Amino acid sequence: MLPIPNLDDKAFEQLVKEARQSIPHLQPQWTDENAHDPGITMIELFAWLAEMQQYYMNRVTLKNERKFLKLLGVRPMEPAPARADVSFEQVDGRLVLPAGTRLTAMDQQFETERTLELVPARLEKVLTRVGAVTNDVTSSNDHAAVSFYPFGHEPKRDNRLFLGFDRPLPEAADITLAMLLFDDYPVAVGEEGDRSDRRRFSSARVSWKYYGAADGGAEGWLPVEIVRDETVELSDSGRIVMRIGSEMKPLPIQPANDRSRYWLCCTLEAEGYELSPKLQRVCLNTVPAVQQDTASAVYEFDATGEAALRCSVSAYLPYNGIVNVQVKGERGGWRYWRQTDDLSAAGPLDRSFSLEKDEAGGTMTVAFGDGANGAVPDKGVNNVRIIAYTPDFAEARLIGRSSGLPGQTFEWDGRHCMRDGFLLQIGRRLHDETELVWEDWSRVDDFDRSGPYDRHYVLDPEDNVLRFGNNEEGILPQASDTDNICILAYRSGGGRRGNVKERFISAFADDHPMYTDIQVLNHAPAKGGTERETVPDAKDRALRELKTPTRAVTCEDYEYLAANTPGLRVARVKAIPLYIKGKRDYPRQKAPGQMTVVVVPYSESDHPKASAGFLQTVKAHLDQYRLVTTELHVIPAEYIKVTVHAVVVVKQHVRDAERRVREELRKLLSPMARGNGSTGWAFGRTVYKGDVFGAINRVAGVEYVQDLWLDADGGGSFKEADGDIRIPPSGLIYSGEHEIELISITDAL
Numbered sequence: 001m002l003p004i005p006n007l008d009d010k011a012f013e014q015l016v017k018e019a020r021q022s023i024p025h026l027q028p029q030w031t032d033e034n035a036h037d038p039g040i041t042m043i044e045l046f047a048w049l050a051e052m053q054q055y056y057m058n059r060v061t062l063k064n065e066r067k068f069l070k071l072l073g074v075r076p077m078e079p080a081p082a083r084a085d086v087s088f089e090q091v092d093g094r095l096v097l098p099a100g101t102r103l104t105a106m107d108q109q110f111e112t113e114r115t116l117e118l119v120p121a122r123l124e125k126v127l128t129r130v131g132a133v134t135n136d137v138t139s140s141n142d143h144a145a146v147s148f149y150p151f152g153h154e155p156k157r158d159n160r161l162f163l164g165f166d167r168p169l170p171e172a173a174d175i176t177l178a179m180l181l182f183d184d185y186p187v188a189v190g191e192e193g194d195r196s197d198r199r200r201f202s203s204a205r206v207s208w209k210y211y212g213a214a215d216g217g218a219e220g221w222l223p224v225e226i227v228r229d230e231t232v233e234l235s236d237s238g239r240i241v242m243r244i245g246s247e248m249k250p251l252p253i254q255p256a257n258d259r260s261r262y263w264l265c266c267t268l269e270a271e272g273y274e275l276s277p278k279l280q281r282v283c284l285n286t287v288p289a290v291q292q293d294t295a296s297a298v299y300e301f302d303a304t305g306e307a308a309l310r311c312s313v314s315a316y317l318p319y320n321g322i323v324n325v326q327v328k329g330e331r332g333g334w335r336y337w338r339q340t341d342d343l344s345a346a347g348p349l350d351r352s353f354s355l356e357k358d359e360a361g362g363t364m365t366v367a368f369g370d371g372a373n374g375a376v377p378d379k380g381v382n383n384v385r386i387i388a389y390t391p392d393f394a395e396a397r398l399i400g401r402s403s404g405l406p407g408q409t410f411e412w413d414g415r416h417c418m419r420d421g422f423l424l425q426i427g428r429r430l431h432d433e434t435e436l437v438w439e440d441w442s443r444v445d446d447f448d449r450s451g452p453y454d455r456h457y458v459l460d461p462e463d464n465v466l467r468f469g470n471n472e473e474g475i476l477p478q479a480s481d482t483d484n485i486c487i488l489a490y491r492s493g494g495g496r497r498g499n500v501k502e503r504f505i506s507a508f509a510d511d512h513p514m515y516t517d518i519q520v521l522n523h524a525p526a527k528g529g530t531e532r533e534t535v536p537d538a539k540d541r542a543l544r545e546l547k548t549p550t551r552a553v554t555c556e557d558y559e560y561l562a563a564n565t566p567g568l569r570v571a572r573v574k575a576i577p578l579y580i581k582g583k584r585d586y587p588r589q590k591a592p593g594q595m596t597v598v599v600v601p602y603s604e605s606d607h608p609k610a611s612a613g614f615l616q617t618v619k620a621h622l623d624q625y626r627l628v629t630t631e632l633h634v635i636p637a638e639y640i641k642v643t644v645h646a647v648v649v650v651k652q653h654v655r656d657a658e659r660r661v662r663e664e665l666r667k668l669l670s671p672m673a674r675g676n677g678s679t680g681w682a683f684g685r686t687v688y689k690g691d692v693f694g695a696i697n698r699v700a701g702v703e704y705v706q707d708l709w710l711d712a713d714g715g716g717s718f719k720e721a722d723g724d725i726r727i728p729p730s731g732l733i734y735s736g737e738h739e740i741e742l743i744s745i746t747d748a749l
Contacts, residue, residue: 008058015047065535066445069542075445076538078419079494081291082529085178085239086110086505087283089519091118094170097287098362100294100316102509103520105500109293109493109509110526115314115362116287117174118518123284125164125256131156136255147182147278150234151268153604155204155276159268163282164261168248169210174227174241177264178286180524181237182278187571187602189236190564199620200567202233203272203611208240211263212248219249221265234266234277236567239286272611274601275569281523289505289522291529292493296389296397298423303327305379307370317388318364320510325353325366326438328383333437334425343367346374364388387488397487399466402426404479406470414461415532419443421491424457424466426477427484436484447473461532498529552625562597562634565621568614569602571672572637574683576729581635586729596633597622598683598730600671607671607734610636640714640727642669642687643736646696647707649743654701658740661699668695671732684729687712689722703745711736 010018020043023030033040069075086103095118103110126141127134130152137148150161169175183189208224225245230238250260294317301311326334337351346352352374356365366386369375377384389397400410414422422443427436441455447469450456456474458467466485468477477485505522508515533541549557558575575597578590599618601610610618619634626632644665650657668691673680689708696705709723713736716728727733 006058008054010051010054012047012051015050016044019043019047062535065539069535069538070445072542072546074538074542074545076535077530077533077541079416079532080528080530081418081493081495082498082500082526083288083290084110084500084505084522084526085180085283085286085524086112086289086520086522087178088116088118088285088287089122089521090517091120091285092517093120094118094173095514095518096314096360096362098314098316098319100297102293102316103289103505104507104509105498105505105522105526108291108498108500110289110291110498110505111294111316113288113290116176116285118285119170119173119175121165121167121169121262121284123163123282124166124261125162126282127162127164127253127256128152129160129162131159134162134254138256141279141282147280149276150266150279151273151277153276155268155271155273157268157271161266162253163264163266164253164256165263165284166261168212168262169244169264171244171246174243176284176286177240177242178281178283179231179234179237179240179279180281180283181231181234182280183237185275185569185602187569190566190568190570199617200232200235201613201616201620202235203270203613204233204235204268205270205272206233207267207269208242209265209267210244210248211251211265212244212246214246222246224264232567235273239288272613274603274608274611274614276604283523290493291495291498291526292418292421292491294421295393295490295492296387296488297421297491298489299386299388300382301384301386302381303377303379303384305376307376309368309377309384310365311384311386312358312363312365313386314361314363315388317390318386319357319362321388321390322394323355323364323366324387324389326385326387327351327377328380329437330378333428333439334385335435335437340374343369343374348372349375351375393490398483398485399487400485401480401483402468402477402485404476406476408468408477410466410485411464412459412466413464414459414466415464416492416494417459417461418491418493421489422459422487423489425486425488426455427480427486428478429480436480436482438486440488444474450474494529495531496529498526500526550625551627552622552630553627557625558595558597558622561622561625562599562618565618568617570599570618571602571608572600572680572683574598574730576683579729580633581730593629593631594633595626595630596635596730598635598637600637600732607639607732609639635730637671637683638714638716638728638731639671640712640717640725640731640733641736642725642733643711643713644669644692644738644740645709645711646692646705646738647741647743648696649703649706649745651701651703651745657699657701658742661696661702661740662738664695664699665692665738666735668692669733669735671734681733684727684731686720686727687725687733689724706743 020033097112097116099112099115101112126138128137128150140146140148151159209221210224212222213219214222225243227241227243229240231240248262251263252260297317299313303309325337327337328334337353340346340352340354343354346369348371352369354367356367368377399412424441425438426441427438430437441457443459444456450469450473452472453475456469502523502525503521506520549560552558552561555575555577559573562573563570577595579586579596580591580594583589583591599610601608601614615634622632671680693705696702710725712725716731717725719725
């Protein structure tokens with residue numbers, strides 16, 4: 001570590017003393033050194049200033065720490081909003097909830113992230129069929145604390161999950177089912193990294209069908225159209241959006257044959273789960289919601305340049321708030337267009353538009369003119385904007401006018417502002433026009449890299465200040481006699497308070513008559529809400545990130561990245577350099593440019609083996625990090641069954657000695673850590689007879705091992721001359737049916 005000099009090494013008294021001692025040498029004519037002399041007063045003043053300067057020079061301020069973090073590419077993280085799946089029950093008729101619909105959880109506000117079409121149906125029965133046995137698990141589905149296996153503890157092909165509804169699901173409607181899977185396993189799911197490619201493949205395959213009438217009128221099980229599947233074949237929690245192609249028909253299914261119901265059926269078509277799906281709840285009419293409050297939002301559209309352009313958006317704010325429209329002109333800059341109730345009264349050059357509401361679909365449509373009645377927007381990409389904001393935000397949008405002076409600041413409470421939901425515009429007048437032309441400005445952390453023509457500003461959430469440049473570091477907003485600084489988009493939210501418990505999101509924020517009887521609830525707690533990161537926390541994170549691999553070069557890099565594959569539970573991983581499966585006499589014989597990664601998934605099986613989809617997912621993840629010259633192979637572990645034959649001499653009157661010996665051997669010869677003190681057998685480690693001798697001798701009541709030999713069953717293993725079992729580098733072992741013969745010590749003498 002570099003030595004840190006102490007810059008504050010002189011106190012006030014020492015500075016005054018040194019200055020007074022220099023007087024005879026520098027100014028011999030100065031003879032009065034008493035305290036009343038004005039010169040001594042000046043010495044004391046400058047000594048005090050020097051001491052203050054040294055004090056601050058010797059300090060690393062918060063501003064310095066932010067700059068140092070910036071050099072490392074680290075910025076304190078913004079507050080993150082909590083998220084939860086919200087279900088809507090007791091729906092009497094079809095209804096569209098536009099994206100951004102506001103919900104409340106005590107003092108916290110949530111908004112739906114997507115448009116949801118509510119269907120008037122209720123999930124009455126949940127059945128599972130494992131083999132020839134059908135079970136009613138409806139009570140388990142109604143209580144989140146009780147989980148159930150939709151395809152059994154050991155999923156087999158043709159096992160099924162039945163969902164029975166009280167009424168038919170509507171045809172051609174987007175039906176949303178939410179699948180909440182049990183997630184409290186010892187091995188956590190790998191977190192999503194900073195790479196955009198998060199592909200996941202599943203070897204298991206399911207199909208969805210409904211019981212209905214085909215085109216010819218014949219009833220039977222018909223395929224469902226899957227619009228979107230976030231569960232990856234029921235491997236993870238998420239939502240499934242599907243469409244029914246024809247009318248559903250009622251059917252009684254044992255044991256829910258008290259009456260006929262309308263059924264969906266999920267069938268396991270191909271096996272391949274590493275961990276059997278374990279459902280906590282299946283919900284209808286469910287949508288993700290995020291903890292935020294959108295005061296103003298912007299929606300962009302492409303202009304085709306053709307007459308009668310129409311732009312539609314299905315969202316809460318455009319439908320219920322105030323709507324403005326901006327269009328980008330040929331010379332750049334955005335101009336507001338004027339709303340009119342009747343486009344037929346507009347002239348060919350009038351920049352006008354009209355609004356149309358579709359209550360059934362929850363959409364707002366902006367209609368432009370045809371060139372004869374109303375102007376046509378110029379052709380361009382994302383050059384039409386629909387700006388929607390709440391009535392309460394109408395006056396707060398304009399925060400002031402520019403004076404044209406350097407370093408202007410405006411007060412603005414940005415403590416809860418979400419960075420990706422904030423957009424600022426500055427209006428300026430062209431030399432030949434009186435109307436303001438609006439331009440987007442970009443938010444930066446500071447003006448260090450801002451040039452004299454960069455439209456940059458700084459929003460300081462700690463000082464609640466909006467700051468502009470000085471015309472050298474960031475251009476100045478043009479002076480204006482009217483308000484020309486406008487917040488075009490503003491969204492607030494985030495914080496730990498959004499991590500509410502289940503059933504806390506329980507109401508609509510607005511008293512709309514259509515929402516009166518609908519029950520709102522979240523079956524699982526909201527997660528992910530965090531506060532704004534402090535500088536000390538950012539420093540700790542920077543230290544962690546510096547140690548986190550971002551490229552796969554060493555074996556440790558590959559193992560870390562493979563263990564953290566997004567969406568997978570990887571229990572064990574081993575990177576073997578210069579090796580390819582099947583190569584003999586490794587490591588003396590090497591394969592140049594090859595890297596083999598052996599992965600073991602978390603499973604409730606004694607010796608879990610990765611499926612093809614699991615291996616493909618890990619490889620796709622590692623391919624983003626490996627060197628171009630490295631040929632990567634991701635393979636499952638090769639399991640070797642090791643059987644111990646032993647003659648063990650025990651003390652007199654010892655009970656359960658054979659059982660305890662077998663348990664000790666299973667503990668030793670285990671591929672996985674099972675919470676019993678074992679860490680699992682190391683990849684490729686030879687099974688030495690001495691290890692087995694030691695394990696048996698540790699059992700209480702054992703005197704000694706009279707005889708012992710080992711057998712192995714598995715590809716790539718062989719027994720050496722001394723009886724040890726050698727396994728391949730990618731191999732793991734597990735216990736076979738051990739043969740233990742016990743002899744009393746009295747019989748052995």
